[in-house]
Amino acid sequence: MKMDFLANIGAAPVSYAPVQNAARLCTSMYHVPVARARVRGVLTNTVPTGPYRGAGRPEMIYAIERLMDIYAREQGIDRIELRRRNLIPVDALPYSGTTGLSIDSGEFEKNMDMVMELADWQGFDKRCEKAESAGRLRGIGLANFMEIPVGFPHETADLTVTGNGRVELTVGTQSMGMGHETVFAQVLADRLGVPFDSVDLLTGDTDLTGMGGGAHSDRSMRLVGTLMVNAAASLVARATALAARVLGVAEEEVSFLDGGFHGGQTGHIGLFEIAALLEAGDVPGHEAAKLTVREAIHDRLPAFPNGCACSEVEVDPETGEVDLVRHALIHDAGLEINPMIVEGQGHGGIAQGIGQAMCEDFVYEESGAQILSGSFMDYCVPRAGDLPSFDLGSNPTAAASNPLGVKGGGEGGTTPALGAFFNALHDALAPLGTEEVPMPATSARVWELIERARARR
CATH class of the missing domain: 3.30.365.10 (Aldehyde oxidase/xanthine dehydrogenase, molybdopterin binding domain)
Structure with missing residues (x-):
């Protein structure tokens, strides 16, 4: 793994947590024997940036999981098999990673199997055929994830x-x-x-x-x-x-x-x-x-919440409109004191992550740093009608750092959402050979990439 991470800090630093997390999490829950991470923060004339739900982890997981799918497609390897080959096995725990993490617990391959069952991965081909008969493109994708929360000690x-x-x-x-x-x-x-x-x-x-x-x-x-x-x-x-x-x-x-x-x-x-x-x-x-x-x-009492998310999308190739039709999450938040609250945290986290993936965009004018999306009149957040009912499950394993065995459930919905969504979107667009879709995946951007792909044919 070789990573060069460049972050816009804004006009003044508020927190470097998102940048630090990117460096520590660049290998995720995969066995990576060698890693090199270069992380830089750049002061610019934009507003200061600070931690959001996930604090750099959603973006890092997005990059890793997109690379997994890209590499699998280029090499002709099944994308699920590629992940199986590289996930840290249970019998290797506790695992000392190359970025300094000591991962104590988790069943990473089982999480992936559970979310594929929850999302009916095996039945996707039939759903894809039905979408094609209606003139729409359908795709499915997943993202394994791990978090490294610590916080104020x-x-x-x-x-x-x-x-x-x-x-x-x-x-x-x-x-x-x-x-x-x-x-x-x-x-x-x-x-x-x-x-x-x-x-x-x-x-x-x-x-x-x-x-x-x-x-x-x-x-x-x-x-x-x-x-x-x-x-x-x-x-x-x-x-x-x-x-x-x-x-x-x-x-x-x-x-x-x-x-x-x-x-x-x-x-x-x-x-x-x-x-x-x-x-x-x-x-x-x-x-x-x-x-x-x-x-x-x-004491920070480090823990490693983890899991796997799966998204399924449909794309209208004539307009570029993207619909999230299914989303499933398996979460290991450690031992759960109140499973209903953990599930509720998952729902809210998914909505925030999908919002970032689909529509949320902080826009500046091209000639300077005037914000053009500074209110909710201009800044798009997902509504209830934009999202399906989510399917959630859990696979808790105890954290070793605290007597209750908890890891944390607040960010598990957000962290894998970007990677799962964009892997599904690119799976849907694969027959057209489109370029990488920038975030957020608005209908205008997707339509423009579809038209470019058609022009090259």
């Missing part, structure tokens, strides 16, 4: 149990619709043996929160999840010592189960009861206080 969590039956979690990272208030409560309810609806999440107030890194790079469940596990263990340990005082037994005689402490022959007291007694100053040897602990983390 610092986070704190305060965990408090109150005497009125509430569990309060205060963290610095905030939700933008990812369901933190649900998944965080699930973890704590499980670890503390308390009702799910007794957990309150407190965020967004700097008078309450300690250090926080925000929600980005699939970091929330990896870092906050680790903090919750550690904080719950610390809180139970503290409450165990208090329960021993209340029950009048040795601390080693106290056990914690289902939200309560058991000691001696018949002694029992609940977690909330312990908190109430501590608040009232009724625990022998202890002044009145809250039952609370603080945990902090200063």
Whole structure:
């Protein structure tokens, strides 16, 4: 693998994460014994650029997966077989890559097999014939993908149990619709043996929160999840010592189960009861206080979400209009706390990725840096009617970096969407011999390339 990556940073740097990710991810989940990556950022007179959902990973996966299809076609090799030959096998994990990555888990070939079944790859020929009879071109393509999320490595969590039956979690990272208030409560309810609806999440107030890194790079469940596990263990340990005082037994005689402490022959007291007694100053040897602990983390906890996506498109050769008719995704987000939320993240991510592939375009005037698509009147985003119903599945394997085994589900829909879509589009246009389609694949661009191909015949 030899790569030379040139990135437009804009007039001022905001973040180099997309550029850095391109260098680290240039071999993806393939066995590449030798790699050379040159990455350069260029300051220009355009607006500053920053990370978007995926932060350079969708573009890198797009390049790799397009090259896979191009090489397979040029060499007369089946494009799926080419990938099988080069994917990192399960028995090679953990795998130390040439770009410095140490990939701990994943079933990459199985992901590809699963998405082909989900997308009915074997039945494509019949669908293609039906499209041809209607005067349309149909294509199918897939893209394997891996992510390398890390993000800001610092986070704190305060965990408090109150005497009125509430569990309060205060963290610095905030939700933008990812369901933190649900998944965080699930973890704590499980670890503390308390009702799910007794957990309150407190965020967004700097008078309450300690250090926080925000929600980005699939970091929330990896870092906050680790903090919750550690904080719950610390809180139970503290409450165990208090329960021993209340029950009048040795601390080693106290056990914690289902939200309560058991000691001696018949002694029992609940977690909330312990908190109430501590608040009232009724625990022998202890002044009145809250039952609370603080945990902090200063580690990136790297993980490698991965999977495979498959797109199927139809093209009207007379107008260049491209319709996405099917899209399937198999995602390994690690062990899933809430599968429904992971699936929802996949749907939103796919829509963003397909939007970039099909229609989203940041346009400047040719003579300078005046933005011509600076509002949603001019900047095209996909509507619900532009997209089919997506088919999603999962193949979770546990991450080794954190106690919950999570990897991250926020960017898995976006990362492979570009590669899968454009591989499908070029499969549809292959009979015409068109040139490489630039992104976004608007109908005007596709029609122009079709007309050029026809003129050369």
